[in-house]
Amino acid sequence: MKGLIKAIAIGLTLAAALGARAIEIVITEGWDSPTKIAVVPFGGPPLRDQPGPVAPLDLAGIVSFDLVRSGQFDALPSDNMLSLPTVAEEVYFRDWRILGMDYVVIGGAEVLPDARIAVTYRLFEVASEREIISTTWTAPGEQLRDVAHWIADEVYEEITGVRGAFATKIVYVLVQNPNAPDATYELTVADVDGERERVVYRSSEPILSPSWAPDGKRLAYVSFETGRSTIVVQDLATGARRRVAEYPGINGAPVFSPDGTQLAMALSRDGNSEIYIKDLETDVLRRITRRPSAIDTEPGWGPEGKSLIFTSDRAGQPQIYRIDLATSLPDRLTFQGDYNARARLLPDGRHLVYVHRSNGVYHIAWQDLERDVVRVLTETSLDESPSLAPNGMMMIYATQLRGRGILAVVSVDSRVKYNLPSGLGDVREPAWSPFMTVDAQTLASRAVTAR
Amino acid sequence: MSALREYAGPVLLALLLHAAIAAALVRGWQPDTDDMPRLVQPRIIEASILVMDKPAPRPPLPSARPDPVPPPVEREPEPVKPEPKPEPPPRPDPEIERRAQEEAARQKRLRELAEQSTVQAFESEAADLAEATADAQTMTYMDAINRAIRAQWSRPPSARNDMKARFQVDLVPSGELLGVMLLDTSGNPAFDRSAEIAIRKASPFEVPPDHDVFEANFRRFTLLFSPQDLLR
Amino acid sequence: MRPAYRTLIVAILAGAVLAACKQTPEVEEVEPIEEPVVEVITAPPEPPEPPRVDRDGNPVDVATGRPLGRTFYFEFDQARLSERDLRVLAMHAEYLRDFRNRSVLIEGHCDERGTREYNLALGERRAQAVQQYLSSAGVRSSQIEIVSYGEERPVDSGDTESAYAKNRRAEMVYR
Numbered sequence: 001m002k003g004l005i006k007a008i009a010i011g012l013t014l015a016a017a018l019g020a021r022a023i024e025i026v027i028t029e030g031w032d033s034p035t036k037i038a039v040v041p042f043g044g045p046p047l048r049d050q051p052g053p054v055a056p057l058d059l060a061g062i063v064s065f066d067l068v069r070s071g072q073f074d075a076l077p078s079d080n081m082l083s084l085p086t087v088a089e090e091v092y093f094r095d096w097r098i099l100g101m102d103y104v105v106i107g108g109a110e111v112l113p114d115a116r117i118a119v120t121y122r123l124f125e126v127a128s129e130r131e132i133i134s135t136t137w138t139a140p141g142e143q144l145r146d147v148a149h150w151i152a153d154e155v156y157e158e159i160t161g162v163r164g165a166f167a168t169k170i171v172y173v174l175v176q177n178p179n180a181p182d183a184t185y186e187l188t189v190a191d192v193d194g195e196r197e198r199v200v201y202r203s204s205e206p207i208l209s210p211s212w213a214p215d216g217k218r219l220a221y222v223s224f225e226t227g228r229s230t231i232v233v234q235d236l237a238t239g240a241r242r243r244v245a246e247y248p249g250i251n252g253a254p255v256f257s258p259d260g261t262q263l264a265m266a267l268s269r270d271g272n273s274e275i276y277i278k279d280l281e282t283d284v285l286r287r288i289t290r291r292p293s294a295i296d297t298e299p300g301w302g303p304e305g306k307s308l309i310f311t312s313d314r315a316g317q318p319q320i321y322r323i324d325l326a327t328s329l330p331d332r333l334t335f336q337g338d339y340n341a342r343a344r345l346l347p348d349g350r351h352l353v354y355v356h357r358s359n360g361v362y363h364i365a366w367q368d369l370e371r372d373v374v375r376v377l378t379e380t381s382l383d384e385s386p387s388l389a390p391n392g393m394m395m396i397y398a399t400q401l402r403g404r405g406i407l408a409v410v411s412v413d414s415r416v417k418y419n420l421p422s423g424l425g426d427v428r429e430p431a432w433s434p435f436m437t438v439d440a441q442t443l444a445s446r447a448v449t450a451r
Numbered sequence: 452m453s454a455l456r457e458y459a460g461p462v463l464l465a466l467l468l469h470a471a472i473a474a475a476l477v478r479g480w481q482p483d484t485d486d487m488p489r490l491v492q493p494r495i496i497e498a499s500i501l502v503m504d505k506p507a508p509r510p511p512l513p514s515a516r517p518d519p520v521p522p523p524v525e526r527e528p529e530p531v532k533p534e535p536k537p538e539p540p541p542r543p544d545p546e547i548e549r550r551a552q553e554e555a556a557r558q559k560r561l562r563e564l565a566e567q568s569t570v571q572a573f574e575s576e577a578a579d580l581a582e583a584t585a586d587a588q589t590m591t592y593m594d595a596i597n598r599a600i601r602a603q604w605s606r607p608p609s610a611r612n613d614m615k616a617r618f619q620v621d622l623v624p625s626g627e628l629l630g631v632m633l634l635d636t637s638g639n640p641a642f643d644r645s646a647e648i649a650i651r652k653a654s655p656f657e658v659p660p661d662h663d664v665f666e667a668n669f670r671r672f673t674l675l676f677s678p679q680d681l682l683r
Numbered sequence: 684m685r686p687a688y689r690t691l692i693v694a695i696l697a698g699a700v701l702a703a704c705k706q707t708p709e710v711e712e713v714e715p716i717e718e719p720v721v722e723v724i725t726a727p728p729e730p731p732e733p734p735r736v737d738r739d740g741n742p743v744d745v746a747t748g749r750p751l752g753r754t755f756y757f758e759f760d761q762a763r764l765s766e767r768d769l770r771v772l773a774m775h776a777e778y779l780r781d782f783r784n785r786s787v788l789i790e791g792h793c794d795e796r797g798t799r800e801y802n803l804a805l806g807e808r809r810a811q812a813v814q815q816y817l818s819s820a821g822v823r824s825s826q827i828e829i830v831s832y833g834e835e836r837p838v839d840s841g842d843t844e845s846a847y848a849k850n851r852r853a854e855m856v857y858r
Contacts, residue, residue: 023589023672024617025597028679030604030649072608102648125644127651161609161641179840206835208799222803228830229803250807250831253800266800272811273804295804311801317760318801339760342798355798362796382842384798393608403842413608413682429799 034074035159036102039064041078043086043108047117049144059119059148063105065193066152066166069409070393071416072159076101088122093129101126105155116140119147123155133158138445145195150446165389168192169433170396171210171219172407174199175426187221189236192389192396192432194420200236208429213256216436220244220254220263231265233280244278253298257305264288264308266297273297275310275323288323289330298342303349309333311341320354334367336374342385346392346412353377353386353395353412364397366412377414387432388412396420396430588659589668595657604649606678607641615677616643618650624665628654634673646676735778741857742778751775753855755813756848760797762808769816775855776820783823788856789813791831792838794847799833806831809853 039060046056060078067073078084082095086108096104107121116138123133133154137147146167153164174186187201187210201207205224212219213233220233231245231254245251249268256263263278267285273295275288289296294314301308302322309322312330320334320343334340339357346353356365356376364378364386380399388395396409401419405426410417420427617635622628631650636643658669737743737750744751753775755768764772779785791806810829817827839846 023593023668024675025593025600025672026675026677027597027600027604027646027649028677029601030606030678030680031602032605035605125648127648159641159644160607161639162607179837206832208803208833208835224832224835249829250803252803266804268804268807273807295801295808297804298798298800311798313760313801318797339797341801357797382796400842403840 034072036074036076036100037064037067037105037155037159038076038081038096038099038101038103039067039105040081040084040086040107042106042119042121044110047109047111047141047144049142057144057148059109059144059151060105060107062145062148062193063152063155066149066164067156069193069416069418070156070160071411071413072156088124088131091124093124093126096124096126103132103155103159105151107151112138117144117147119144119151121151123158136447138447145191149191162393163391163435165391165394165432165435166192168390168436169216170387170407170430171200171212171433172398172430173207173210173428174422175405175428176424178405178426187219189219194422200239201232201234201241209253210429210431211255212431212433214258214260214434216433218256218260220256222252222254231263233263244280244283249273255299255301257301258303259305262305264299264301266299266310275299275308277308277325288325288328300344302345303347309343309345309352311343320352333369334374337365340365344386344388346388347390348392351392351412353388355384355386364395364410366414375414377410377412378408378417380408383408385429385431387430389432390435394432396432398428398430585661585664585667588661588664592657592659592669596653599653599656600649600674603652604676605645606681607639607645609639610642610645610678610681612678612681614639614642615675616646618646618674618676619671620650620674621671622654622656622658622669624658624662624670626655626658628656637676642676646674649676650674735781742775744774751778753857755809755853757809757851757853759794759847759851760805762805762812764812764816772813772816773820776817776822779817779822779826780820783826786826786828786858787817788858789827789829790836790854790856791829791833792836792850792852792854793834794850795834795837795842796847797834799835803831803833806833809851813853813855 041058041060047059048054049057064075068075076099080099082099083090083092085091085106087106091104091106102125104124104126105121106124107119109117109119111117117140118136118138120136121133122131122135124131135151135154137150139147149167152166156162156164156166169189170192171187171189174188176184176186183204185203185205185207186199187207188197188199190197200219201221201223203223203225205227206222207224208222210219210221217237218233218235220231222229223232224230225232226246229251230243231251232241233244233254234241244263245254245265245267247267247269249271250273251265251267252273253266254263255265257277261280263280265276265278266273267276268274270287270292272292274290275296277286277288278284279286288299288308289310289312291312291314294312295318296310296312296314298311299308300310306326307322307324309320311318312321313319314321315332317338318341319332320340321330321332323330333343333352334354334356337356337358339355339362341355343352343354345351350369352367352369353364354367356363356374358376361381362383363376363381364383365374365376367374377395378397378399380401382400384398386395386397392412394409394411396407398405399408400406405428406422407420407427407430408417409420614637615635616633616637619630619632619634620628621630621632628651631647633643633647656669659665733745733748735742735745741753742751743749751774752768752771755764755772757763775787779787789810791808791810793802793806793809797805807829810831814827814829818824834850837846837850838852839849
C-alpha cells in the first residue's frame with residue numbers, strides 16, 4: 001500500500017515535472033535517530049554551587065546529561081572531541097562534521113564583581129555552520145545547577161521545537177527501613193536528574209500520592225499521621241501544612257486543578273470511595289461520582305479543568321473513565337486488559353498513561369484516545385504511579401528492582417528508559433512538577449549575547 | 452522502490468517495441484534521415500539502466516559516472532506490416548490511359564502523403580521515446596536523492612504528519628550542493644531545520660551523467676518534506 | 684473478670700446513665716446514648732462461668748477456650764468473606780453484643796499489586812465486609828470503627844503468591 005502510494009506520488013510528481021520542466025522530490029519518510037550534539041566543557045574558573053570541599057560543577061556535563069536523558073540526543077564524550085573551543089573563533093566546523101556532529105555547544109563562565117556568575121553559551125549548527133543561540137545567564141553561585149538546566153532547556157527547545165523540562169522537579173516518597181517497625185516515610189523533592197534532594201516532610205506513618213500545585217509551590221499528599229488517611233496541602237517555601245480533608249473513611253488521591261484553586265480527591269465519607277472536588281478557598285465540597293457499589297478513585301484533571309478522569313470498578317474490574325464536569329456524564333476510556341488504573345492525561349488531552357495489567361504483570365500503558373491505540377511503555381514489573389513531565393515527552397514511574405522500590409523514566413515514544421539513582425530505602429510515588437518559572441526570587445537573569 | 456521495479460518491465464517493453472518499430476521504419480524507408488539513429492540509439496542503451504538486470508541490490512547507485520554500459524539491444528527489426536496498397540481498379544474506358552496516369556499520380560501523392568505522415572508520427576514517437584528515457588532516468592535519480600535524504604532526516608518530536616516544508620536546491624554537475632533555500636516554511640522552525648540538515652548531510656548527490664538531463668532537472672529542483680509515517 | 688475491668692464497666696454504665704439523665708445531647712449521638720440504660724438492667728454483675736476473653740482481652744471460642752481468629756483473608760481484588768470467616772465473625776458478634784462497652788477497629792489491607800489509591804479503597808471495602816456482617820449480627824455501629832491501610836502495611840514483604848495471600852486481609856483489633 002505504501003509502495004503504491006509512493007508510486008502514485010512519484011508518478012504525479014513526474015507528470016507535474018514534465019509539464020513544468022522543474023522537478024520536485026517529495027520526502028514522506030525519515031530515519032529518526034538521536035541528534036548528535038557535542039557540549040564542549042565550558043571555560044572559566046572552577047565553580048561550586050555550595051561551600052565546602054565539593055567537586056567543581058561541570059556545567060557542560062549537566063547540560064549534556066540532560067539532553068541525553070531525553071532520548072532525543074546523542075552526546076559526544078569530551079574525550080572524543082578533536083578540540084575544546086570555548087569561544088566562537090575556535091570552532092572548526094570541519095572537525096565537528098568529521099565527528100558526525102549536528103550541533104555544538106560551547107560556553108564559559110566568569111565571576112562578576114558582585115560574586116554572581118555569568119555563564120555565556122553558544123549553540124552552533126554544524127551542517128550550515130550557523131550560530132543559532134548566543135545567551136548569557138547571570139545567577140548566584142547556588143543557582144549554577146539551575147543555570148545548566150535552563151541552558152539545556154533552551155538548547156532542547158531550539159532543536160526539537162518542544163519546551164524543555166530539565167529545570168523541573170520531582171517529588172517522591174522515600175521509605176527508610178521499609179516493612180520494619182521503625183520505618184520512616186520521607187516526602188522528598190529533588191531535581192529531575194536526582195540531584196539536590198530535600199526532605200520536606202518526615203513521618204513514621206505512611207505518606208502517599210504527592211501531587212504538585214500548578215505553580216510548583218505547594219504539594220498535596222495523603223498522610224497517615226493521625227492514624228488514618230488525611231489530605232494535607234503543604235507550602236514548600238514556608239513548610240506550612242494544612243489538613244484539607246479529614247473526613248471519616250478514606251481521604252485520598254488529591255490532585256490540584258489546572259488553575260490551582262481546587263483539589264480533586266477520593267473520599268469514602270458517604271460510605272464508599274467516590275470522587276469529590278474541594279474548593280480550597282471556600283472549602284466547599286462537591287461530589288462528582290455516585291456509585292455506592294463501586295470504587296471510584298484516582299481522579300486526574302482534563303485540559304482546562306473541564307473534565308476528570310478516574311479509576312472505577314463499576315464494570316467489575318478497575319477501568320478508566322472520564323466524566324464531563326458540566327454534564328456529569330461518564331464514559332469509559334479503557335477496554336483492553338482487566339486492570340487499568342491511576343491514569344494521567346498528557347498535556348494535549350489526547351493521550352493517557354496508566355497502570356495496565358496484562359498477563360498478570362503491571363506495566364505502564366500509553367493510549368491514543370482518538371485513534372484508540374494502546375502501547376505498553378515499560379517492561380519491568382509492578383510498574384506504578386506514572387507521572388508526566390510538563391512537556392509530555394517523558395514519564396517517571398515507580399517500579400521494583402531486586403525487591404526494592406526505585407524510580408524509572410521512560411520517554412513517551414519509549415525510545416529511552418533509565419533508572420534514577422537512589423541510595424538506601426524504598427523509593428515510590430513519584431510526581432513530576434509543572435514548569436517552574438524563573439521569577440524574581442531566583443535572582444537570575446538572562447540576556448542574549450551580542451557577538 | 453517497488454514502484455520503480457514495477458515500472459521497469461512495462462517501460463522497457465514499450466521502449467523496445469518503439470525501438471523496433473523505429474528501427475524498421477528507419478531502415479526500410481528512410482535511410483537518408485541521418486540524425487535519427489543517433490537520437491534513438493543511446494536512449495535505448497540508457498533505458499536499459501532501468502532494467503536493473505539484478506533486481507536485488509538497488510540503493511548504492513553506481514558511484515562512478517561511466518556506467519557499465521550493457522551491450523546495446525541487438526534485435527532484428529520485426530517485419531513491419533506492409534501498407535495495403537490500394538490497387539487501381541481496371542477501367543475499360545478509352546480514356547483509361549489518361550485516367551490511369553492520373554490515378555497513378557494520385558496514388559503516388561497518396562503514398563507520399565502516407566509516408567510523410569508516417570514519418571511525422573515516427574518523429575513524434577521518437578521524441579516521446581527520448582522523453583520517456585530521459586524521464587525514466589530522471590526518476591531513477593530522483594528516487595536516489597529521495598533515499599539519500601530520507602536516510603539523513605531525523606524529525607524532531609514536534610514534527611507532525613502532513614507538515615510541509617519546501618526547499619529549493621541548487622547543485623553543480625558533480626552533485627555538490629551549491630545552495631539550499633527555504634521556499635515554504637512548515638511553521639515549525641525545528642522541523643524546517645531538520646529538513647535542511649538532512650539535505651546538507653545527504654549531499655553530494657548522485658546526479659545523471661547526461662548533461663541535458665542534469666541541466667533540465669537537477670541543476671535546480673525543489674524538495675518537499677511532508678512526513679506521513681509519524682506516530683502523530 | 685478482673686476487678687479493674689468490672690470497675691471500668693460500671694463507670695461507663697454509670698456515665699451512660701448520667702448522660703441519659705442529662706437529656707441535653709450537644710452532638711447528635713442519640714442512638715448510642717439511650718440504649719445503655721436498658722443494658723444496666725439486663726446485664727447482672729454475675730461472674731460468667733467460662734472466660735470470654737484471653738489474657739490480652741481478645742474474645743475466645745467459648746467451646747474450646749482458644750482465641751477467636753481476628754484476621755480474615757481475601758481473594759485478589761475481592762472483598763468476599765468465606766463461610767468459615769462468617770462462623771468466626773458470628774462468635775465475635777455474640778461477644779460484642781454481650782459486651783457493649785467493647786469496640787473493635789477493623790483494618791483493611793491489600794497486597795502490593797495494583798495502584799496504592801485503588802488498594803486504599805479495596806482495603807476499605809474488605810474492612811466494610813467485616814463491619815457489615817457484625818452490624819447485621821446486632822453489633823452497634825458505635826462499637827465498630829474501620830480503617831484502610833491499602834498496601835502500606837504488609838505482614839509479609841515478599842513478592843510470592845503466598846506472601847500476597849497473607850497480605851490481603853482484614854484484621855480486627857479489640858480496644
